[in-house]
Amino acid sequence: MRKFVFFSLLLVVYHCSIDARKPNPPPNPIFNDCSQCKPELCPQLTEVCKSGQVKDQCDCCTVCGKNEGEPCDVDIVNDDRQTHQKPFYTPHHGRCGNSLQCTLQKDEDSANNVVTDYAVCICQFKNAVCGEDGKTYRNKCHFDETMAGRSERFRIARDEPCDEAPKIMTSSQSAREKSGSDTILSCEVSGYPTPKIEWKFTTEDRQKTITLPSDHTSKSVQVRGGPDHYQVTSWLQITNLQTTDSGVYTCVAKNKLGKITSEIYLTVTGGREL
Template sequence: MLLLLVMGLAWSFHGASCLPHPTGLTWAEEGAEGQCQCVPQLCPRATTCSAGLVCDHCGCCLECGNAEGQLCDLDGSGTFYGRCGENLECQLDIQEIGYGGIPEPQCVCRSQAAVCGSDHITYQNICKFQEAVREREGRNLSITSNRPCLAVPQIKHHPQDQVNVSGHDVIFMCEVFAYPMALVEWRKDEEEFGLPGDDPHISIQSRGGPLRYELSSCLQIEGVRKADGGTYFCIAHNKLGNATAKATLLVTSAGTCLQTQFPGVPPKEKLQQVLKRKLYIKRKKRT
């Protein structure tokens, strides 16, 4: 009777529930075999868990679940990395293969739909929203819409000032978030018309990402000339408003010792490599 009472306390400790052991053995019997032995009084108190509480690998104590992007045990045992938290599941990150990496099991939110909070912040998914709720304990925070909050464009990554040598290639990058999605255009100095115009050595490529409702736009100047020097503007706009970021290009004379980022790579392939590398780095930083 005492053993059953102890087990019952373990399953409901700290206001949550751990499931009965799947083998049907009592904790004392397993303890005799050198495995799990449940003593609820010795369970550490888990606090400030951004992904909520989960049962440990023994099914006895409650502990913090792993948050989105953290490593996890693919078999669900939780014996090495631990178990994923609320609304999360363990999956292999197969995108790593495309970037030459080794896929690892990570916690992924079961729903990837963005939500709008009562604080007028767009959360990437329900898991990110729940993290915010737990971090702001005591403050009233709710979901107002199962879609992103309406927002004017926000430039998340600004183009950077550059100094380059005449004849080399230049790439400016601008990353924008907005809902509804924004349109992005590039202009130079006080010119009335947007780039590239009819200039064959200037090109623009845009693509979605690295996150949903974001747009990354790259301006490339092949074989930069003295006349290309000046201030370049990234202008994003939707029906709610617009945002602008700028960067200055200084073109120096030939002979200055500056290295290109991808020596020996053709210009068109170079732009693709820059896009792929920068989007991958930013995606890794945000997980």
Template sequence: MGGPILMSLLVLLGSACCFIGGHPKEVREGCRCVPQLCPQPTACLAGLVRDRCHCCLECGNVEGQVCDLEGGQPFHGRCGENLLCQMDLVGLERGEVPQARCVCRNQRAICGSDHKTYANVCAFKKAQAAQAVGGTRNLSMAGSGPCRTAPEIKIPPRDQFNTSGQDAIFLCEVVAYPMAQVEWRKNRHNVSLPGDDPHISVQSRGGPLKYELSSWLQIEGVTLEDAGTYDCIAHNRLGRVTAHAQLRVMATGADRPSTVPSPHVLGDMSSEYEDYY
């Protein structure tokens, strides 16, 4: 009777080095491995990795998740497939407490069969795993690199109501591949802004995400003549898209407004203006 019980106790003691609170943990070198006692992980969006005892399989941490550096104390877990644990230097530059996070080893974009561009193979594999958890497996790789798409305006310019003398800024964010070109025009005219007008300027830069372009139209010290409709026009060789926004200007002093909206429109647009800034 004592033999089987004693053997069971020895097995449990031998595996105790790998399990604390039901989770695999490395507590000392050369811990014994009992595969029969390993938990069965499910719904792992970043694949499976070996625990610190190199015994059981567990879910790897996904991209951006806090992780344990090699040789450090086990706490947050190890990164999943195609991922590397690195210190977050961006957070360090912002004065934050530095932490190690999972970073995808390959940052090349992937075009999925759903016509969606994934930032890298890790994001693509995560989407595949999420589908599998939901009971479907339809997502496949359509090609290496981003999906070729006509421009799409993610954030269109918003209507504004300004008092003469104030500055007005319109924002337009566009996503496309190949990268789109963005133009600004007023009242459907064929001349692109700013033209030769010194109080109007246009600035564009990439971002905030890959294959996005942010463009701003700034009017310094608006006048009654600046009132009108402003168009953000984005185009590449695959297509063209336009978004519109209106600028209404209220005069100060003896000036008279070029456009006087009804009281409820004025109230709504004032709220939008406050929210925008």
């Protein structure tokens, strides 16, 4: 009987020593600073939450959700702890608001060969929308943030930009060039539907106007979308300039809502005519 008790005690001691050597489970990176939730102690919200209300990192108090583009905390409660052992994941920013998702981004510093992880709130709706106020918003989240707290609130009229007449964003300045040189004129336009661009040339004496590039081998036109949404940019390249190229170059942008023009005066001087 004494032998049985002795071996039983040895077995208990053995198991206790094994358990003592086991590492403690890693603390929950999201809730390790949270105590028991007492809703009655939560501060009362007095500000307007542009992106709606969410629970704090302890799932206790109601707070304002983070807005589009603001830093946020990635919810890694169910992720592999081994891959998230970085101070970055310590919650201190907050959760994203309605229709927003906290998304990991990378900031690459090629000069110092450093890559930094960070997270921001990204809208889950990518398309621009048209409000009943006739204004275009970059997405639904932008619209909701703008409308929050307003006494007069509008609804989304349609899930696309509002119709907008063409607008010249930038264009080349008038210039003087030497004969035999090359030049490039540019014109950047916005509008919806996206405007179409064409170039016209009026001679210095204003007696003749033609649409370019026509049959001029020294002149070429290129068009591409951008640099932003619902914008278009066009370039007019002129090689081996001659004095006969002096005149007015007009960028013409138009869509169903109208037309707009930008005139660029080009003077070609000196050099030897070829």
